[in-house]
Amino acid sequence: MTEVSSPEDTLLTRIQVSHNCSLSPRGALVFFGVTAAGSLTVAGYFTLHGMWPILPFAGLELLVLGVALGLSMKRGSFVEEISIHDDRVTVRRYGHGKQELAEFPRHWARVESRRSPRLGHPSRLLISSHGRRIEVGESLTEDDRSRLETRLQELIGGVGQVPGISSEERVRNI
Secondary structure, X not given: OEEEOOOOOOEEEEEEEEOOOOOXXXXXXXXXXXXXXXHHHHHHHXXXXXXXXXXXXXXXXXXXXXXXXXXXXXXXXXXXXXXXXXXXXXXXXXXXXEEEEEEEEOOOOEEEEEOOOOOOOOOXXXXXXXXXXXXXXXXXXXXXXXXXXXXXXXXXXOOOOOOOOOHHHHHHHO
């Protein structure tokens, strides 16, 4: 989770949420190549000694590893950007060749966390307004999702609230 402040007059902050993917595409290929070489060497040795059923299982093992690495690399390219402006909250999600954009009026937007009814399943962090909602922070751990919720509450506030101004100060200003 990365937060970037901008000097633009209406953009207050931008929070970027992405998967923790430390393996580069080149690193994934090297890993797969080394693993394939080792597995096929062992399978080849046993195949030459008459234990041929090992070779198809080694191939199946490499197929599953390749699919898992591909899915991991694809998932690592997914990014969410939450932009908080003076008058609106924008959530942009992109990756996998897709892009999704949702925009909410800031003073009507609401941040809410919903616990999963199933034990062991992650909670959902939602930004909603006027019957529309979008989930953010799906790739985060529960602790990080809780921190994001707290930060978004500070930046967005509740319905009709002006963030950054306490209720006592608001009463004094009326």
